[in-house]
Amino acid sequence: MATAVRVEGIGKLYRLGRRAQRVGSLRDAVRAVAGAFRHGRSPGPTLWALRDISFEVQAGEVVGIIGRNGAGKSTLLKILSRLTEPTEGRAVIEGRLGSLLEVGTGFHGELTGRENVYLNGAILGMRRAEVDRKFDQIVEFAGVEAFLDTAVKHYSSGMHVRLAFAVAAHLEPDILIVDEVLAVGDVSFQRKCLGKMSEVASEGRTVLFVSHNMPVIKSLCTRALLIDAGKLVEDGDTDGVVLSYLRTSDMPKGESHLRQSDSLMGTGEARLRWAGILGRNGTTSGSLHFAEPLRVKMHFEVFDRVSDGVIEVGVSTLDGQRIATMMNTDTGGEAFTFEPGIQEVLVEVDVTLLPRDYVLHISLHYYSGATIDLVDNVTRFSVINVALDSGDHYRPYEVRGYVRPSTRWQAPRAVG
Amino acid sequence: MGALSDDAVSRKRVVIQPSRPLAFNPREVWEYRELLFFLVWREVRVRYKQTALGIGWVLIQPLIAMVIFSVIFGQFAKLPSEGLPYPLFVLTGLLPWQLFAGGLTRTAGSLVRDANLLTKIYFPRLLIPISAALAGLVDFVLSLVLLGIMLVYYGVRPGWQLLTIPTFALLAVLAAIAFGVWLAALNVRYRDVQVALPFLVQIWFFVSPVAYSATLVSSGISRLVYGLNPMASVIQGFRWSLVGGVGPGLQLLGATSLILAVLVGGLIYFRAAEKTFADVI
Numbered sequence: 001m002a003t004a005v006r007v008e009g010i011g012k013l014y015r016l017g018r019r020a021q022r023v024g025s026l027r028d029a030v031r032a033v034a035g036a037f038r039h040g041r042s043p044g045p046t047l048w049a050l051r052d053i054s055f056e057v058q059a060g061e062v063v064g065i066i067g068r069n070g071a072g073k074s075t076l077l078k079i080l081s082r083l084t085e086p087t088e089g090r091a092v093i094e095g096r097l098g099s100l101l102e103v104g105t106g107f108h109g110e111l112t113g114r115e116n117v118y119l120n121g122a123i124l125g126m127r128r129a130e131v132d133r134k135f136d137q138i139v140e141f142a143g144v145e146a147f148l149d150t151a152v153k154h155y156s157s158g159m160h161v162r163l164a165f166a167v168a169a170h171l172e173p174d175i176l177i178v179d180e181v182l183a184v185g186d187v188s189f190q191r192k193c194l195g196k197m198s199e200v201a202s203e204g205r206t207v208l209f210v211s212h213n214m215p216v217i218k219s220l221c222t223r224a225l226l227i228d229a230g231k232l233v234e235d236g237d238t239d240g241v242v243l244s245y246l247r248t249s250d251m252p253k254g255e256s257h258l259r260q261s262d263s264l265m266g267t268g269e270a271r272l273r274w275a276g277i278l279g280r281n282g283t284t285s286g287s288l289h290f291a292e293p294l295r296v297k298m299h300f301e302v303f304d305r306v307s308d309g310v311i312e313v314g315v316s317t318l319d320g321q322r323i324a325t326m327m328n329t330d331t332g333g334e335a336f337t338f339e340p341g342i343q344e345v346l347v348e349v350d351v352t353l354l355p356r357d358y359v360l361h362i363s364l365h366y367y368s369g370a371t372i373d374l375v376d377n378v379t380r381f382s383v384i385n386v387a388l389d390s391g392d393h394y395r396p397y398e399v400r401g402y403v404r405p406s407t408r409w410q411a412p413r414a415v416g
Numbered sequence: 417m418g419a420l421s422d423d424a425v426s427r428k429r430v431v432i433q434p435s436r437p438l439a440f441n442p443r444e445v446w447e448y449r450e451l452l453f454f455l456v457w458r459e460v461r462v463r464y465k466q467t468a469l470g471i472g473w474v475l476i477q478p479l480i481a482m483v484i485f486s487v488i489f490g491q492f493a494k495l496p497s498e499g500l501p502y503p504l505f506v507l508t509g510l511l512p513w514q515l516f517a518g519g520l521t522r523t524a525g526s527l528v529r530d531a532n533l534l535t536k537i538y539f540p541r542l543l544i545p546i547s548a549a550l551a552g553l554v555d556f557v558l559s560l561v562l563l564g565i566m567l568v569y570y571g572v573r574p575g576w577q578l579l580t581i582p583t584f585a586l587l588a589v590l591a592a593i594a595f596g597v598w599l600a601a602l603n604v605r606y607r608d609v610q611v612a613l614p615f616l617v618q619i620w621f622f623v624s625p626v627a628y629s630a631t632l633v634s635s636g637i638s639r640l641v642y643g644l645n646p647m648a649s650v651i652q653g654f655r656w657s658l659v660g661g662v663g664p665g666l667q668l669l670g671a672t673s674l675i676l677a678v679l680v681g682g683l684i685y686f687r688a689a690e691k692t693f694a695d696v697i
Contacts, residue, residue, distance in 0.1 A: 082430070082432060083694045084691070084692075084695055085435060088434060089433070091432040091433070092429065092430070092432070093429070095428050095429075097430070106532075108458060108462060110462045110466065111461060111462065115461065118454065119457075122454040123451060123454070123537060124537070125539070128450055151465075
């Protein structure tokens with residue numbers, strides 16, 4: 001089989017000093033230049049976000065890329081999609097590369113759906129004739145036939161995403177890069193996307209797939225790469241790599257401080273900066289007693305006022321199986337208003353989780369559905385089988401199931 | 417960014433590696449010509465969307481400017497206009513000036529405006545500033561209608577020099593690209609550019625012979641500033657191609673070389689800066 005992607009010793013060095021003054025002003029620049037003359041050449045500390053990454057992907061392989069937040073997965077995908085240049089090393093891509101990092105980018109609100117399909121197609125690298133040929137398919141896939149000549153700014157966020165994905169999905173790349181795109185859209189659309197991905201894979205195209213969702217990785221990928229702290233630590237069949245990821249991933253327990261680079265998803269009007277699970281005395285704790293309410297405190301850094309925010313808190317098992325999802329709009333609750341600054345939110349969940357290890361996920365959306373920020377695997381916590389004071393310990397020898405619903409029993413009585 | 421392989425047969429093979437300085441790949445820009453077309457088309461389509469007057473603005477803008485300048489400079493200040501009716505005189509300066517200034521302004525802000533494209537997908541980044549400058553040509557061609565009406569109204573008949581109009585229009589666009597590429601790349605890192613730009617454009621306007629005749633510029637220092645401003649020759653040339661008068665002369669050669677020099681420097685700077693666009697923007 002032919003090689004589709006060959007990566008040889010790729011490395012990426014970030015200058016932290018310079019990153020700090022990202023949108024710098026001229027004055028900073030003058031200062032930095034002056035400083036550079038005084039202290040020699042390299043100002044500020046540096047960080048290898050990736051180092052010595054080498055691997056080959058054969059045409060037709062479906063490869064999962066896994067690792068913790070900030071391990072370097074996204075940097076790798078950015079280099080392969082040529083958004084940023086590697087500092088060292090070399091990669092060769094054979095064939096047309098499409099990446100679902102770019103869903104909906106290049107859509108212009110003032111243009112109609114039809115116009116945007118052509119514009120977006122051109123941005124993704126399709127020839128005009130190619131878009132002509134696939135136009136009907138794209139529109140049908142997105143299900144927006146009736147709104148083709150409406151400006152996209154009047155679309156719902158769901159329609160927007162569907163149309164954008166439809167264009168990207170019809171690019172027919174030889175190599176497809178997917179980075180957690182499945183976080184957007186409603187469930188039926190997500191299923192459509194997964195279907196499209198396995199279709200792409202079964203057509204013998206190459207797929208590189210980054211996700212935190214281990215069940216999906218396991219079901220789609222034949223091979224996985226584990227990246228940790230910028231290094232490729234394991235490369236092999238999916239089951240083995242996923243297992244060692246789960247074993248070695250020492251996620252912070254009970255609380256998590258998030259850096260700017262940890263979260264790249266969403267529109268970014270606000271970012272989750274810190275989240276913690278509160279124990280009995282109000283301090284953060286990585287373990288909860290059995291039947292103790294789950295209390296989560298979150299700090300969001302809000303850059304632009306959000307008047308209709310919906311927080312989604314999710315709990316999953318270590319291998320990514322979602323157990324529960326809670327939103328502040330559940331049972332008719334109001335959407336939240338976030339003023340600029342650091343905003344604290346506290347949620348108390350009445351759920352009795354069975355004694356296991358769990359992972360917390362937090363995301364913030366607009367009421368209309370568009371994602372503002374999304375952080376998977378915020379922190380890990382465990383529930384122990386000892387109850388706090390009620391004597392309601394978890395007694396079964398084996399943990400069966402994930403939650404204990406509250407129940408009302410009727411004692412035996414004679415009925416005949 | 418890694419350059420596309422030169423192997424024409426397997427066009428789709430992409431090599432990604434740290435780029436060498438000065439590695440400039442015009443072929444790649446050519447391969448993406450359809451995208452360039454769509455980006456220009458987008459600029460044009462979007463510009464006057466949701467405006468009541470729509471495309472009418474293309475004519476109204478120079479018309480209003482012409483009226484204002486005619487009243488202030490023609491009536492009150494009574495600036496000499498090389499023997500032409502002042503409104504016609506100022507319009508022949510305004511059109512190339514707006515082609516340049518509009519292009520420069522759009523180009524300078526273009527990369528930041530399209531930040532979400534830069535951070536999400538690869539294509540030659542140069543297309544963005546180039547398309548922003550080219551989009552001005554559509555307005556320019558349409559506003560030639562206004563110019564035509566004015567010429568007929570004042571009974572001025574252009575001579576053979578009319579054929580040189582495209583040259584001057586092209587020079588104005590090229591100048592917008594040359595300076596705009598610098599500003600666009602600088603603006604990614606230093607947003608000071610977009611704050612300072614309106615002042616820059618305003619000053620530039622006053623050192624260009626739009627509202628006054630180039631013949632007024634005679635003394636030492638103003639002569640020097642004038643000579644360093646390539647748009648002065650372009651505007652003068654444009655006016656000459658329509659209504660005759662003082663030709664651009666040798667100065668045009670100097671202006672063209674200056675524009676080309678700035679362009680080459682801009683391309684080199686742009687290439688060096690674009691590596692970090694996605695990280696810094």
